[in-house]
Amino acid sequence: MSKKINRTGFKFTPYEAKEKSPFEMLFEIFKELITHTSGDFDEAIEWLKMLDKEYKLTTDAYTIDDFIEDLKNKGYLKETITPDGNSKSSITAKTERAIRKNALNQIFGKLKKSGVGNHKTKITGLGDEHTGDYRNFEFGDSLDRLSVTESLKNAQINHGLGSFKLTEQDLVVEDTHHKSQMSTVLMIDISHSMILYGEDRITPAKKVAMALAELITTRYPKDTLDILVFGNDAWPIKVKDLPYLQVGPYHTNTVAGLNLAMDILRRKRNTNKHIFMITDGKPSCLQMPDGTYYKNSNGLDKFIVEKCYNMAAHARKLHIPITTFMIAQDPYLQSFVEKFTESNRGKAFYTGLEGLGEMIFHDYENNRKKRIR
Template sequence: MYYRYFEWDDRYADQQGKIPFDVLWDLFQQLLTISSGEVSQALRWLTELDKEYDITGQFEDGYSMGDFIDDLRDRGYIEMDDQSNSMVITRKTERSLRQKSLKEIFRHLNKGGTGSHKTNFSGKGLERQPEVRKWIQGDDLSQIDSVGTMLNMLNHSSIDNMELNEDDLQVYDTDHYTSQATVLLIDLSHSMILYGEDRITPAKKVAMALSELIMNNYAKDSLDIVAFGNEAWQITVEDLPYLKVGPYHTNTKQALELARHILQRKKYANKQIFMITDGKPSAMFENGRLYKNSFGLDRKIINKVLDEAVKCRRDKISITTFMIAQDPYLQSFVREMTEANKGRAYFASLDNLGGYIFEDYIENRRKHVK
């Protein structure tokens, strides 16, 4: 581990205190998420914004779009892909997109909404409580209350005979931290971009932010991500920026089934599924063929989804559905599925989707103690 320091140059500071690169970099990351990681498309949009709003014209030193692209290469954010002969983003950029999404979502959370990410139970943990108790075999000796222990010893000792007994030992209690396995389901059906509303970009941002939160703050937790349309497939954290909506129907049954199978292999006491969707289940596999029906709620498909929700409940897997649609008949289906699983449902807007998911995730970590 080492640091490289560069001389600060005041010429690169704009009125908000950001250097020109940082101003363009913030915009570029937003556009990258919308363009599903396509560098050329994001740069075209950024160039159009620059022409319309004269962004680079605000910089005193004449910093241009060409300078920005050069800096992106020099700083390791983009590179040339030999196979496609086009510019692509790097792992460094993927990580930056997750970090940006995390900051963006936490910035909009209500104060106090996320707490301190701990349970309401005492036990073996990381954060010391002010309360003390008698030492029992197996307690961490580093949590011994030395002052209280010495006072206990002095109460029964004399100047000539100082004797420490086991009953004198007392330790601080610590907050108990639990671990959790989560599968996040992301709907990639065509309805996620219908009616002139971009629903997939907020969903991707939430997934990137949640993965960054877990990897950095809850190392013992696990997060798996499943995308679903006509079928369901598992993806990695690195795939998130590149997700695209397809000409898909909504195979909710297979998505829940795959998530359940993933969680069955996890050695965790606490298991949950988060599902982000805006549409009704409209497809499933039947005898190896895709059965689909986009008109209304097909009872055959709905019943199979409800069966899967019941199987998850029997495996002690809770399902939390984040429904980003306001149609009453769809909300009725979500309530029916929630009742079958004994889970939870939120009818969230795109603006508060991240807040709902983060607060629910952290609340589950507090209360799920075995």
């Protein structure tokens, strides 16, 4: 259709969706595969070749080899020399960022960025975020908050259009809100049950973590996010480590994870703190004072779960709410989570894998609004 000019002088053309290039199409699939293979490039490419063979993803004009070459040229792939002298391909930091962005789009796709992303308190006055609202001047208000235009309008209304009289009663200031920082710790269960029964639960958990990390760094830049994993023990990981996360032959030491999470948050200076815990199994492990491990995978061990309840209550005393996402729907596990949540006065969701990310974002937003506004 040719361009047409209407009477206003604006030009209108039919909208045409931009077609993805062969590289872009394959890259979308590659980001999914590299997440599932925990960053193993060779395995991801093998999967891509199998998909290509079955679904004819490439043509003679653009092959998988061409795609790999483009990954290198665009900075998504690097070659390293292994100790035995062989060359090995691995993804770069640029690819890691692309994977996090992809997770954000998948899980929080309806989200639109607005401003710097800081939430409000209900304290007004000497804040640092303009609201667009006005109120009467009060003693103690900073003079640089005065709205000269609105104050003069008031003076004209109160004293007549021809009057230049301006009194304290005419003055108005622009209302502001204080911005508040929030510190979050995300706990990810990497016990063996995350891949039991032929069900991949660790990949969606990783996606949620990557999406949350990307969300906070882009929309809430003043917030902090720490990530830890827990199995028999608990240890912190970096955001860049998330694509490579794998489960291990571990039991579930929930107490160790909570201990580390609270230790991290204890060092944060701001008062708004939160723990998210993603798990699919019951607590089944504790480290004893002598360094040995007490493990019991049969049912809910009273000794272990009581320690968990105590940790939840301790977090409540420190004003740290815990939101638990139980990726299981067994009644006896729900019973444990309910009591755990009651001890902390936090929140709990019982869910399958679908919708997990949306719930995490929803509660992240709600928690900020409840505790900060």
